[in-house]
Amino acid sequence: MDAILAAIKADQAWTLEQQISICQIPAPPFKETERGKEYARRLGELGLVDIHTDSEGNVISRWPGSKAPKPLIVFSAHLDTVFPEGMDVRVTKDGPKHKGLGIGDDCRGLASVLTVARAFQKHKAEFNGTILFVATVGEEGQGDLRGVRHLFGKELKGQIDAFLSVDGTGTSLASRAVGSNRYLVTYKGRGGHSYGAFGMPNPAHAMGRAMARIADIQVPVSPKTTFNIGRVEGGTSVNSIPISVSMEVDIRSESAKELAALDERLRAALQAGLDGEKQRWPASKAPLDLEIKTMGLRPAAEPPDSLPIVQKAIAAGKKVGVTVFATRAGSTDSNIPMSLGIPAITIGGGGGAQGAHSIDEWYEDTADSYKGPQWAAMILQALTEK
Ligand SMILES: [Zn+2]
Secondary structure (H helix, E strand, O other), X not given: OHHHHHHHHHOHHHHHHHXXXXXXXXXXXXXXXXXXXXXXXXXXXXXXXXXXXXXXXXXXXXXXXXXXXXXXXXXXXXOOOOOOOOOOOOOEEEOOEEEOOOOOOOHHHHHHHHHHHHHHHHXXXXXXXXXXXXXXXXXOHHHOOHHHHHHHHHHOOOOOXXXXXXXXXXXXXXXXXXXXXXXXXXXXXXXXXXXXXXXXXXXXXXXXXXXXXXXXXXXXXXXOEXXXXXXXXXXXXXXXXXXXXXXXXXXXXXXXXHHHHHHHHHHHHHHHXXXXXXXXXXXXXXXXXXXXXXXXXXXXEOOOOXXXXXXXXXXXXXXXXXXXXXXXXXXXXXXXXXXXXXXXXXXXXXXXXXXXXXOOOEEEOOOOOXXXXXXXXXXXXXXXXX
């Protein structure tokens, strides 16, 4: 293992090159094909076998050095970004900072996975188990974890024994899953002239009533539970009663129970907005309707830190000089295996970054950024140890 760790350290600059070049291939939500193809090609060059793209778009490959079929470990990073098609994906340099869309999240993870493969290849690594190197699609918001859902629900259903994802930078360890429910909420009415048709229920006013109720919802600090109205739109002009207004709402919790309770209160607030506005205009026969569309559902899970995979990851970190002060809850590909009771963690790929999910995202290659991929390699070793 020492030789593998040394190879990873020596490859620090190579890792950064991979990170930048991957990042310059666009991978918008639902359009990860181009990046996936190139990633598959690189995996092939690094000695991975049985490379294929599944029907959802995940790139799957197998490390050939396995002395036993089990345990089956999936080692992965995600291909997709949050950025729509057509944006400039060139990575620019500003002093020590590399600026680019998704440069940390998750080009760092993708590069770390390749670096581990390269070190395995150099030293013909063998394990008491099978390691699949995977690049998933649809990890980000809109994708709603579609890649990893497919992996655990169909492609490799019932076969995976543990899941290690490298997502983003730094050395954080996510061992719990923040669940989230996301909705597109629309209030619809007849609409009309603001003066001439006055006296009918107004969808904007109904939504305003609901928003005020949502804003006042009390949530526990621990387990952390949150709500957010992130986007609002609708209406046609200042002097028209709108036909339709809508908002996007995101609620989250580390606890499945708290999330369900908050979901109920959210729905009650939405209904109260509708009812309140209808009651305001009892004489009006104009309709007012509420529509709630699900945009995404990510399951919450709270596995304890005493879980072997968590303990092994912390111990593996110590061996490469990564100190885990506290585990965290994340919203990553690991949500799916965690919610299925399959051991899973998400770690950072080393280095420093800021501005994930923004156009100002940057990455800085710290002196010890190689510890990210080293940590991943040590965890794989620990997970396959007899
Ligand atoms: Zn990510």
